[in-house]
Amino acid sequence: MTEIFNEIMEEIEQYETIIIHRHVRPDPDAYGSQLGLQGYLKAKFPHKNIFAVGEREPSLDFIGTFNDIKDEVYQEALVIVCDTANAPRVSDSRYNLGQKLIKIDHHPAVDQYGDINYVNTEASSTSEIISDFINYFNDYSIIDGSIARLLYIGIVGDTGRFLFNNTTPHTMEVASQLLTYDFNHNEELNNLAEKDPKLLPFQGYVLQNFDLNEQGFCKVIITTEVLEQFNIAANEASLFVNTIADIKGLKIWLFAVDEGNEIRCRIRSKGIVINDVASDFGGGGHPNASGVSVDSWETFEQLATALNNKL
Structure with missing residues (x-):
């Protein structure tokens, strides 16, 4: 983990524009990891251009929104794809227009399409990985409740409210850390469960x-x-x-x-x-x-x- 997290951060530091993708038919973890990473990088690098793109899933509108950018923005950009095992499932086919591509995922490594690929199948979710990434650089102090909320939603979504067997002691440690931030986790759980009558x-x-x-x-x-x-x-x-x-x-x-x-x-x-x-x-x-x-x-x-x- 140490070596590849450092490698990913070194790439992030080199680029002024970073575009974050995730998979089609998004779920809470796709939204949470993508938008959570965007929020974290904006907090750490306020002068960089950090975008999150992909099609909208109406049932997840409460989680957050995405950017609409032109093709030319990719020309000198670093692209990061979250929570996507294989390239055909990446939402927005422009993901390969950037100068460099990083994959961050927790699904079994079917397709290592990135220039840098970080896959941790022991993680409950990609949101858990992003949380570990933040923690590795001792950056929990620079994020706020809005970012913690996104990552928590992603973890809750992919663990089925911690009922699935991908929930580990480490998952619970990460979730408990995120819960120290100011957001209403009960409201988010209700939002995840609610369905249109x-x-x-x-x-x-x-x-x-x-x-x-x-x-x-x-x-x-x-x-x-x-x-x-x-x-x-x-x-x-x-x-x-x-x-x-x-x-x-x-x-x-x-x-x-x-x-x-x-x-x-x-x-x-x-x-x-x-x-x-x-x-x-x-x-x-x-x-x-x-x-x-x-x-x-x-x-x-x-x-x-x-x-x-x-x-």
Whole structure:
């Protein structure tokens, strides 16, 4: 850690313009690590130009906003990509227009696309890594509650409020340090959990239409017709991937949403490695939380069979 954190900071110090990216279909950790790093670098280097870019996810608007910059800004810039395992998933394809590229991530290293790659799969989240980065340089004294809030949200999001098995003693130490800053963590937890009332009938549909077998494998299939029936978007449907997580006997579940041009499959498990299966189908992710995009329901069934065979 020591050597590569120093290497990353040396690059940051050399550039006047730094542009921070993260992955498509962002989650709280993507937002938290990206915006948290932006806030920290602005505090440490107030005269540098620090931008955060990427598409907006309406359900996460409460976390923060992003910059709209022109292509020429990249010409002499350092680009940092947070929380993104492979290059095709980087939000905003201009990430490779900069002079140098740094990857900071906690997903298994599928694609080392940066000039500098820091991947720590033992970290609960990339927000935890950014917190460690700040701490390594003894810079907790220069951040404030707004930055601590972002990193805390990212950690909470990727640990499922500290319920997932990626929560370590170190994760709790980092979270407790962030909680010493002035922000309302109860309000942030409520913001993360809240859903638009119009979505709740869809939640009812999920609870009434899951397919659980005796081995503990479960499928949830959301077709375009279902999305139209409940008048929700595919990204809104994805918010309910863990709706069935508390079912007794559940071991692996596959939540599939037809997005029109592809079927996005989110895979979750309780203590069973499933990212190897995801990788076999062109996806990836964490051992217990992965994703795959397939081109047909036929391929989806093949994926389902492979996951069921894990049991």
